Amino acid sequence: MDAREVKQSLEDGGLRCTPQRYAVMAFLLEHAGHPTASEIFEAVNRADPRCSRATTYNNLRDLVRAGLVREVAVEGRAARFDAKSERHHHFICDRCGAVEDIAWYKVPRPDSRALGKRVLRDCELIFRGLCARCAPRHASRAVRV
Amino acid sequence: MDAREVKQSLEDGGLRCTPQRYAVMAFLLEHAGHPTASEIFEAVNRADPRCSRATTYNNLRDLVRAGLVREVAVEGRAARFDAKSERHHHFICDRCGAVEDIAWYKVPRPDSRALGKRVLRDCELIFRGLCARCAPRHASRAVRV
DNA sequence: GAAGAACTTAGATTAAATCTAATCTGATAA
DNA sequence: TTATCAGATTAGATTTAATCTAAGTTCTTC
Ligand SMILES: [Mn+2]
Ligand SMILES: [Mn+2]
Ligand SMILES: [Zn+2]
Ligand SMILES: [Zn+2]
Numbered sequence: 452m453d454a455r456e457v458k459q460s461l462e463d464g465g466l467r468c469t470p471q472r473y474a475v476m477a478f479l480l481e482h483a484g485h486p487t488a489s490e491i492f493e494a495v496n497r498a499d500p501r502c503s504r505a506t507t508y509n510n511l512r513d514l515v516r517a518g519l520v521r522e523v524a525v526e527g528r529a530a531r532f533d534a535k536s537e538r539h540h541h542f543i544c545d546r547c548g549a550v551e552d553i554a555w556y557k558v559p560r561p562d563s564r565a566l567g568k569r570v571l572r573d574c575e576l577i578f579r580g581l582c583a584r585c586a587p588r589h590a591s592r593a594v595r596v
Numbered sequence: 597m598d599a600r601e602v603k604q605s606l607e608d609g610g611l612r613c614t615p616q617r618y619a620v621m622a623f624l625l626e627h628a629g630h631p632t633a634s635e636i637f638e639a640v641n642r643a644d645p646r647c648s649r650a651t652t653y654n655n656l657r658d659l660v661r662a663g664l665v666r667e668v669a670v671e672g673r674a675a676r677f678d679a680k681s682e683r684h685h686h687f688i689c690d691r692c693g694a695v696e697d698i699a700w701y702k703v704p705r706p707d708s709r710a711l712g713k714r715v716l717r718d719c720e721l722i723f724r725g726l727c728a729r730c731a732p733r734h735a736s737r738a739v740r741v
Numbered sequence: 742g743a744a745g746a747a748c749t750t751a752g753a754t755t756a757a758a759t760c761t762a763a764t765c766t767g768a769t770a771a
Numbered sequence: 772t773t774a775t776c777a778g779a780t781t782a783g784a785t786t787t788a789a790t791c792t793a794a795g796t797t798c799t800t801c
Contacts, residue, residue: 467767469779489757503781508758510779524669527789529757540706542714554710558703558721561685565699568728569687576703577720583713612798614748634788648750653789655748672758674788 464517471495471502475510479520479534485550487529523550540575544582553578609662616640616647620655624665624679630695632674668695685720689727698723 457476458468466472474495479486486494492507511532514520521533523541528548540553558576560566580586602621603613611617619640624631631639637652656677659665666678668686673693685698703721705711725731 467778469766471780487757501780505759505782506780512759522671524671526667526669526675530671542711545717551714553706556704556706559701561698561701561723566687568731569696569723570726570731571723572690572725574721574723577722578706578714578716579719580717581715586713586715612747614797616749632788646749650751650790651749657790 460519461517464514464519466513466517470499471506472510472513474499474502475507476514476519476534479514479532483533483552485523485531485533487531489529491532525550540578542578542580542582544585545579546581546585546588549582549584551582605664606662609659609664611658611662615644616651617655617658619644619647620652621659621664621679624659624677628678628697630668630676630678632676634674636677670695685723687723687725687727689730690724691726691730691733694727694729696727 454473454477457473457480461468461472461476475491478491478495482494488508488511491511492502492504495502495507496504511520511522515522515532519535521535523531523533525531525543525548531550533550538555540555542551542553543549544551553576558574560571560574599618599622602618602625606613606617606621620636623636623640627639633653633656636656637647637649640647640652641649656665656667660667660677664680666680668676668678670676670688670693676695678695683700685700687696687698688694689696698721703719705716705719
């Protein structure tokens, strides 16, 4: 996604392409590791001190509302953000809280009886366990094969 | 789950059955609507002022660690708690934030290539959309059938 | 009943996020 | 052009959620 595309997608979402907003979006596109709002603020503000904390948070909220960015809530930790590209699932590490992408695959819908009068918009799968970095440290429990 | 069972499950989890801890667990068993920590504290403390805020939070943490209670993180809102009974999925309302249970059904695992060196412990499905109470208010968009 | 571990507590503290109210920017129209 | 004004930004205050601290209490075990 190049600069022109970013600008276009912001405008499609009804948002002006300001330097601050662009910087937040660009940072997310370049850093796919699900940074927190605070991490985004620090990086963007370091590169260009015109972007304040309030603006970073405002823009993240606006980008999420416009559907350009996805917010991932993690229990007991700060929310993480993700410039929505291809559809995908998430893996959350029990130990270090890392959020990682898992290639998307289709998930069966609940049957309409279970859904009742609810209107379904989306469904996401969250996997939990130990990430590749944390798994070896807990190898004590693992069985030698 | 009666009082004796609750006591037993606490002890199985390596936790003493104190009046405060019992009250938190009992409240969760009686209120399946996914209350927040603050709601739990207020209800439990109103019924018996011996249970302080710190204790409510400490006990929720201990109960989650012992696997007796499940914590559900919701973006932009306080975490919600659930006395883990049968396995189930969750539906989260876009509009009001309500968390509702969806009957459990089996979900296909990601293939082992996608999983890499990660150790998978659990997987949960989160549905999003409008709950039965919020759906009608957004009916403008709906098509008359 | 002494000792130590587990537990509870009020209030302070931290961390995350939002709000306030003033200012700035840029698109549009007179 | 220049005036207008919604949209955007800002520093700092505030709110909210949750945790920590340090002192006291209750159990359990010996
Ligand atoms: Mn992602
Ligand atoms: Mn539930
Ligand atoms: Zn990890
Ligand atoms: Zn709702």
